[in-house]
Amino acid sequence: MTRMTRTGPVPQVPPEPLGRRERKKAATRKALADTALRLFLEKGFDQVKVAEIAEAADTALTTLFAHFPGGKEALVLEDGGEREAALTAAVRERPEGLGILDALRDFLAGRGTFDPDPTPEFRLKTDLVVATPALRAYARAMWTGCEEVLAQVIAEEAGRDPADLSLRILARYVLEIPDLAGLEADPRQALDTAFAHLRRGWPEL
Structure with missing residues (x-):
């Protein structure tokens, strides 16, 4: 498949399948983001601590910051x-x-x-x-x-x-x-x- 742009056709190349490590990282990021959103909606953004999110997602706090160094805000908004x-x-x-x-x-x-x-x-x-x-x-x-x-x-x-x-x-x-x-x-x-x-x-x- 191709897509036309002002510079001509652009081939639509299927993305390379993620490896096991990348899939695990993506799953961890999604779990953290989903947990954070649930807690923010339940309690309010300002009432939720980062440590509470990590605990609820069964993830170490250091792991959370490794994936989201921007902290709570980054858990909601992409980089x-x-x-x-x-x-x-x-x-x-x-x-x-x-x-x-x-x-x-x-x-x-x-x-x-x-x-x-x-x-x-x-x-x-x-x-x-x-x-x-x-x-x-x-x-x-x-x-x-x-x-x-x-x-x-x-x-x-x-x-x-x-x-x-x-x-x-x-x-x-x-x-x-x-x-x-x-x-x-x-x-x-x-x-x-x-x-x-x-x-x-x-x-x-």
């Missing part, structure tokens, strides 16, 4: 590396004819409060983040921490200087949208409004 990779792919692998801003809008439209058809677990997690100041702050930091990478890939795709201040400003604006628009009564409408303003400032993208 910045995942976001950077996803943002980069959204721009570089966008379909032929799709602008950079449209690609970023489509990417955000499937995440967090913008997702129109979330699974029940995803909805619970999203509601928890929105209702918890510490998680909201962590999520915002994860997004804005991708500013340099996003500005770089936009510059590459647009044939512009990576040091161009206007592209760094654009990257910052895009990455603030989940925190700003995500709290509106109609997040998807707010998302479209935000990108409508960005297209006026950067019509060439």
